[in-house]
Amino acid sequence: MKKAISLLLLIGLACSIPEGKGQNIRKVESFRVLGYLFVNEELEEEVNLIDWSSYTDINLAFVQPDAKGDFLDNSGYEYLVEKAHLNNVRAFISIGGGAPPEYLEDLIQEGHRSYWVQQIVDLVNKYGFDGVDVDLENALINENYAPFVKELHQTLKASGKLMTAALASWNGNKISDEILGLYDYINIMSYDETGPWNLEIVGQHSPYEMAVDDIHYYHNVRAVPKSKLLLGLPFYGYGFGSGVPASLRYKHILEAYPEAYLQDSIVSNEGGVIYYNSPELIGKKTALAKELELAGVMVWHITADAEGPYSLLKAINNER
DSSP states (O other): OOOHHHHHHHHHHHSSOSSSOOOSOOOSSSSHHHEEEESSSSSHHHHHOTTTTSSSSEEETTTOTTTTSSSOOOHHHHHHHHHHTTTEEEEEEEEEEEEEEEEEHHHHHHHHHHHHHHHHHHHHHHTTOOEEEEOOOOOGSTTHHHHHHHHHHHHHHTTOOOOEEEEEEEHHTTTOOHHTTTTTTEOOOOOOOOOHHHHHHHSSOOOOHHHHHHIIIIIIOOOOGGGGGEEEEEEEEESSSTTTOOEEEHHHHHHHHHTTGGSEEEOTTTTTTTEEEOHHHHHHHHHHHHHHOOEEEEOGGGOOOOOOOOOHHHHHHHHO
C-alpha cells in the first residue's frame, strides 16, 4: 500500500513540473492548441475575449522593433502575459511575419545581430514571456538566417526560454537540419497553397492533403520529432473572381453566408468563389494531428473565428 501511495505521489509531482526552465506553467497539456493574436491598439480588449480554456499557447504577432532594433514599451504585453499565466497558458512574442519591416534584413546581419538579439531577449525577460516565435520568411531566410537563429537560441536558453518557428514546406528546404533542431516547436503553416496572388490556380488554399504532405515533409523527410510539430489551421479564406474580397475572416464569411459552415467553399452573391476551411475540415485535420501524435495544432488567427455552434475552435475542441 505504501509503495502504491509513493508511486502516486511521484506521478503527481512529475505532472506538476513546468515544461522548461523558468516557465510559469503549472501543467502540461498533452495536445497543444496555439493561437496567434495580433498586436494592435485594442490588444487588452482582445486579450479579454480569448477562450483561455481552449488555448495552451498564445503567440503575439507581430512584435516589431524600430530600425535600430529597439522595442517600445507596451502595457498590453504585461496584461497578456499575466492573463496567460493565470490560466496556465504560455505566451510568446512572434517576430517577422509575411510583411515585416524591410530593415529586419539589416538587423540579422553580423554588424547588428548581437544587439538585436539582446533587445529581443531583454523584452521577453522584462514582460515574462515564455519565449520567441521566429517567423522570418521569404528574403529573410538568407545567409544571415542561421547565424541569427543560433545566437538567439543561445541567448534565450541562457534565460530558460523557448524558441519556436513558423515554417511552411515550401521554405523548409532553405533551412538546415541543424537549425531546425534548435527549435523547441515548429508551427507548420499548412495553408496558402494558392491565393489571390496566383489567379492561375483557383481553389482550396488549405486542403486536407496539404496537411498530410506537410506533416510527412517535416517528420519523415526532415526527421523532426512529431512531439515538436504543430499543424497550422486557417481561420480565414480567399476569394477568387468578380466582386469577392481577396481575403476574409471565417466569421465574416459566416456573417455574409450563414450556411457556409456546411462546406469548404461558397459562391458569392457577386459570382466569385470563396474558399476556406469548414468546421468539418478543421475537425478532420485536428483528428489527424491527434492520431499521428503531433504536439498539437496552431491557429492563424484567434480573432478570425466565429462565435456559436459553428466556431472553428469548437471543432478543434471536439477532437482533442
